[in-house]
Amino acid sequence: MTTTEGETLDSLLARMNELAPGVEHSVSENLCKECQSADLVLVMKLEATDGSLAGAMPKTSARSWPYLRCRGCGRESRGQA
Numbered sequence: 824m825t826t827t828e829g830e831t832l833d834s835l836l837a838r839m840n841e842l843a844p845g846v847e848h849s850v851s852e853n854l855c856k857e858c859q860s861a862d863l864v865l866v867m868k869l870e871a872t873d874g875s876l877a878g879a880m881p882k883t884s885a886r887s888w889p890y891l892r893c894r895g896c897g898r899e900s901r902g903q904a
Protein backbone atom coordinates (compact mmCIF):
# COMPACT_ATOMS: atom_id res chain seq x y z
CA MET A 824 0.00 0.00 0.00
CA THR A 825 1.36 3.33 -1.02
CA THR A 826 1.14 6.21 1.40
CA THR A 827 2.01 9.75 0.54
CA GLU A 828 3.21 12.59 2.69
CA GLY A 829 0.72 14.24 4.96
CA GLU A 830 -1.47 16.85 3.39
CA THR A 831 -4.51 18.68 4.67
CA LEU A 832 -7.91 17.37 3.70
CA ASP A 833 -8.78 20.60 1.91
CA SER A 834 -5.63 20.37 -0.12
CA LEU A 835 -6.30 16.76 -1.09
CA LEU A 836 -9.92 17.42 -2.01
CA ALA A 837 -8.88 20.37 -4.14
CA ARG A 838 -7.01 18.00 -6.44
CA MET A 839 -8.96 14.81 -5.86
CA ASN A 840 -9.54 14.36 -9.57
CA GLU A 841 -5.82 13.75 -9.90
CA LEU A 842 -5.66 11.18 -7.12
CA ALA A 843 -5.44 7.55 -8.12
CA PRO A 844 -8.20 5.31 -6.77
CA GLY A 845 -7.22 2.94 -4.00
CA VAL A 846 -4.18 4.90 -2.88
CA GLU A 847 -4.14 6.08 0.72
CA HIS A 848 -3.19 9.70 1.20
CA SER A 849 -2.25 10.73 4.70
CA VAL A 850 -4.38 13.56 6.03
CA SER A 851 -2.84 16.06 8.37
CA GLU A 852 -4.49 18.49 10.75
CA ASN A 853 -7.55 16.30 11.19
CA LEU A 854 -8.81 14.13 14.02
CA CYS A 855 -11.16 11.18 13.92
CA LYS A 856 -14.53 12.08 15.38
CA GLU A 857 -14.76 8.65 17.00
CA CYS A 858 -11.40 7.96 18.55
CA GLN A 859 -9.54 11.28 18.18
CA SER A 860 -6.78 9.56 16.25
CA ALA A 861 -4.81 11.82 13.92
CA ASP A 862 -3.93 8.85 11.72
CA LEU A 863 -6.40 9.52 8.94
CA VAL A 864 -6.13 8.78 5.26
CA LEU A 865 -8.10 9.85 2.22
CA VAL A 866 -8.89 7.14 -0.31
CA MET A 867 -10.53 7.62 -3.67
CA LYS A 868 -12.95 4.81 -4.44
CA LEU A 869 -14.54 4.02 -7.75
CA GLU A 870 -18.29 3.79 -7.60
CA ALA A 871 -20.37 2.45 -10.42
CA THR A 872 -22.99 4.81 -11.70
CA ASP A 873 -25.83 3.60 -13.85
CA GLY A 874 -26.04 5.94 -16.76
CA SER A 875 -29.20 4.56 -18.32
CA LEU A 876 -32.73 5.22 -17.15
CA ALA A 877 -34.75 2.65 -19.06
CA GLY A 878 -32.07 0.05 -19.46
CA ALA A 879 -32.44 -0.01 -23.22
CA MET A 880 -28.86 1.01 -23.62
CA PRO A 881 -27.01 -0.26 -20.58
CA LYS A 882 -24.17 2.05 -19.85
CA THR A 883 -22.28 1.64 -16.66
CA SER A 884 -19.60 4.09 -15.81
CA ALA A 885 -17.69 4.75 -12.68
CA ARG A 886 -16.73 7.87 -10.88
CA SER A 887 -14.33 8.21 -8.03
CA TRP A 888 -15.41 9.44 -4.65
CA PRO A 889 -13.35 10.49 -1.66
CA TYR A 890 -13.53 8.49 1.55
CA LEU A 891 -11.94 9.47 4.80
CA ARG A 892 -10.61 6.46 6.69
CA CYS A 893 -9.34 6.32 10.24
CA ARG A 894 -6.51 3.92 10.90
CA GLY A 895 -7.17 4.13 14.62
CA CYS A 896 -10.67 2.68 14.73
CA GLY A 897 -11.30 1.76 11.11
CA ARG A 898 -14.13 4.25 10.71
CA GLU A 899 -14.79 5.25 7.12
CA SER A 900 -16.88 8.14 5.96
CA ARG A 901 -17.92 9.13 2.50
CA GLY A 902 -16.76 12.56 1.40
CA GLN A 903 -19.02 15.46 0.65
CA ALA A 904 -17.71 16.24 -2.80
Ligand SMILES: [Zn+2]
Nearest residue numbers: 855858893896
Ligand atom coordinates in the same frame (compact mmCIF):
# COMPACT_ATOMS: atom_id res chain seq x y z
ZN1 LIG B 1 -11.00 6.65 14.64
